[in-house]
Amino acid sequence: MSTIRRTALVVGAGPGGSTAAYYLAKHGVDVLFVDKETWPRDKICGGVYVPALYPMLKEMGAYDEMIKYQACEITEFRLIDRHEDYVDMRTAPAMIATRRFTDDWIRRAAIKEGADFMENFEATSLIMRKGVVKGVHGLYHNQPMDIEADVTVIANGSHSELTRQLGLFPDDPDLTMYCFRAYVDGVEGLAPHMAEEYYVPMGLNGWSPICTTWLNPHYGGKQAVLGLTITEKALRETGLSSMEFYEYWKNNTKFGQERLAHATLIDKFRGWRLPGSRKLGKGVVPGAIAIGDSIGAAETAFEYGIPSAMTGGKIAADVIAECDKKDDFDFSELSKYQPLAEQALNPSLGFNAMFRDELLNKEEVMKDFFRYVKAQPGYPEIMFGDTAAKYMMEVLHLDLGGNASNQ
Ligand SMILES: Cc1cc2nc3c(=O)[nH]c(=O)nc-3n(C[C@H](O)[C@H](O)[C@H](O)COP(=O)(O)OP(=O)(O)OC[C@H]3O[C@@H](n4cnc5c(N)ncnc54)[C@H](O)[C@@H]3O)c2cc1C
Incomplete structure (x- = not known):
């Protein structure tokens, strides 16, 4: 040797x-x-x-x-809750490649x-x-x-x-995400510089931990990177496969139906552990x-x-x-x-972690956050990171303790 x-x-x-x-x-x-x-x-x-x-x-x-060679620059971000209400905000320009x-x-x-x-x-x-x-x-x-x-x-x-x-x-099943990705063609209605993140109502024990679908536009928005993310804990509870999760979103949600009505998967969903x-x-x-x-x-x-x-x-x-x-x-x-x-x-x-634990995972708080965001002067021309931080401090009275968004 x-x-x-x-x-x-x-x-x-x-x-x-x-x-x-x-x-x-x-x-x-x-x-x-x-x-x-x-x-x-x-x-x-x-x-x-x-x-x-x-x-x-x-x-x-x-x-x-x-x-x-970047596929796209993202400057906007749409967050969609489980009832398909949504807010749009700006993010610091980020490249997708x-x-x-x-x-x-x-x-x-x-x-x-x-x-x-x-x-x-x-x-x-x-x-x-x-x-x-x-x-x-x-x-x-x-x-x-x-x-x-x-x-x-x-x-x-x-x-x-x-x-x-x-x-x-x-090895924490609540913090370990199983993420699946596929490239899709023929996406409808996705703005060229806007990433979309959907919280999917999978109805796990009344309320689900993080279950998301996301679309990141590629080359003007007709193509996209489509992702599915589910925590290991939720995956164990639902026993869903990535295709079942995808089919559920595609067929049972307004955005899924709209975005993917004529879409085809360019490749297969492939999954990866992300702790x-x-x-x-x-x-x-x-x-x-x-x-x-x-x-x-x-x-x-x-x-x-x-x-x-x-x-x-x-x-x-x-x-x-x-x-x-x-x-x-x-x-x-x-x-x-x-x-x-x-x-x-x-x-x-x-x-x-604070945004996930205190906001995304709490149905009523997320609804209230959406109300707050829409009431901000200048909406939707407001920055996601700043607005989320402001909400967590002003409304949830959380001490951010030096934590800050990088978006
Ligand atoms: C679906 C999905 C979407 C994501 N989206 C984003 C995103 O948009 N933006 C973002 O910032 N992050 C995203 N992430 C997270 C990001 O992919 C990872 O956090 C990042 O790749 C971590 O980088 P790394 O260098 O630690 O590991 P990796 O990128 O995984 O690199 C590890 C390398 O080690 C090599 N390797 C493995 N085992 C061995 C071995 N035994 N011997 C030698 N080599 C080995 C592998 O071949 C690999 O090249 C996403 C993750 C997933 C799963």
Whole structure:
């Protein structure tokens, strides 16, 4: 069996791993990043990139490509409740792009910056010595191979066996969403710059936890990314398959009937586990930092996880670069990651969780929120994030405690 030795190893070349590799290379750290897939690869996702990511994407040189090939820019947002009442609001402009391409641009930016990359390497377990992560055992083109490293960044997404091995894997059925995605053609009535999010009346024990369908327009709105999201808890209660959920929405709701009357699915629904958090979970253990979906760092109200993954990747790289300068990868040094990442990520994770728990999941509150939104001066030319924050403080008397929307 062959063994490779590097200073830093990054497992996973999604947005989190590739961002970590990019900044590690930029800091001059000897880094290898690996992925089990042959690239470019698809990732099931709505493909929304919030503007908070633009500075990083620009620095990497990926932004110009993304803008050139983006499927759409979203500037408006329609929220539809279970009774099919709705409100429209503005959001900070966010781009929608296909992950097959965007993830590849970020990966290529890391390679251009000097990171070494190996595809078709599947990490199977962690190399542990005296309780310290020392790299991974894996399979390279199905042949056993070890990669040893002073520090390992675990960024292999929401099915990670590696964070499971460390006890960091998130498993809360109320915060774990099962998200299904398909591309559709022939959509009717979808405005070209408006994303729509529908809360579906699935009637679970009188009131459902989050069950949503969403449409993100592509190429002028005739095409769209269609998504279904349901929590693991709700999925267990209903026993619904993604097709049943889709058929229910398409045939039994006004918007489903209108939007999809003449629509065809371009591809099949494909599902993916997406664990979310109310606040960032523990990501540091001796010898390793885990980021992104591997520790369930996605936001819980709108399923955004790219910001947590990329921001976590950058902070991990900055901390590891300092360790490299001092040639000290001790747990105490790596632990500097945790408070920095919490400071950067907890405001939007917290805001999303409050919005979900206190508003989206409470029928009467959501109705009242709609009344409030429609009564705002200037409606519908008002910002979603600001208006939601104002409602939560003024009407629900919630202490936002520094939490803030990134939309
Ligand atoms: C339907 C759906 C819609 C979503 N919509 C949005 C959205 O619009 N905007 C948004 O911000 N977020 C969205 N998300 C969330 C977002 O997709 C994730 O949060 C984000 O991809 C997390 O990035 P990551 O780098 O942590 O993991 P990933 O993107 O999952 O990347 C992990 C990488 O690790 C590799 N890998 C896995 N196991 C191994 C292994 N053992 N060895 C080596 N490599 C391995 C995989 O091949 C993959 O390339 C959505 C998610 C879903 C499911």
